[in-house]
Amino acid sequence: MADTSPTSPGPEPYRVPDADLDDLASTLAKTMAEVRQHGVILDRLGSEPESTGSQPPDGAPESEAADGKKPDGPASVFILALGGKEYAVELAALSDWVNYLFLPVYGREISTNRPWCAHWHEHPEAVARLHALWLAWQQSTDTEAGLSGPSTWHRDHLDQTLVHLRAPDGPFAACTTSATRPNHRVLATPAPEQAEVAA
Helix, strand or coil, X not given: CCCCCCCCCXXXXXCCCHXXXXXXXXXXXXXXXXXXXXXXXXXXXXXXXXXXXXXXXXXXXXXXXHHCCCCCCCCCCXXXXXXXXXHHHHHHHHHHHHHHHHHHHHCCCCCCXXXXXXXXXXXXXXXXXXXXXXXXXXXXXXXXXXXXXXXXXXXXXXXXXXXXXXXXXXXXXXXXXXXXXCCCCCCCCCCCCCCCCCC
16 A cells, blocks of 8 residues: 655755855855865974974973074975975965965956966966965964954055066066967076186
8 A cells, every 4th residue: 555645845955046156156265275275284284393302301492402592493484495395285275375266356357568377387486476475365364463454465465466466577478468369488587697617
């Protein structure tokens, strides 16, 4: 005998209004970038060597007791000071920030007055400027920066970086100046002077 009890329909699926999808997508992209950034930080922390030296009786590390200075940790967090795997990991995290937060919000139209290059990661100056901008963004958008942190970041960091990065004679001068004509060429830089060796 078949079951004749009325079947109750399942719960109605949740529908996000189309107007809210962009906000949801940007929030998700920002969250994903922050998760990747946290992964980079965890990788850095995991790759730092553990100190195995003995502790002086007063509890200060041996190096601090010897010269009175605290160890500073990594020499630099700036991407140009990194090498190998550290550089690759940092560049991947920077790429996420550039592609999912920076460009969608601050990309603006490409023109002869504001060139851009899809291969920005191959331009050392662009990598350096964007990384510095990203480091400042991380610090300025932290809750400890206060309510004016983002405004300060725009004024002191973003505006200056965009002026130099997207200038007609900037690092992308030989790259795309029209969205319909993509182009990429890394400009040659001056060769360092060679000191003459006296014979």
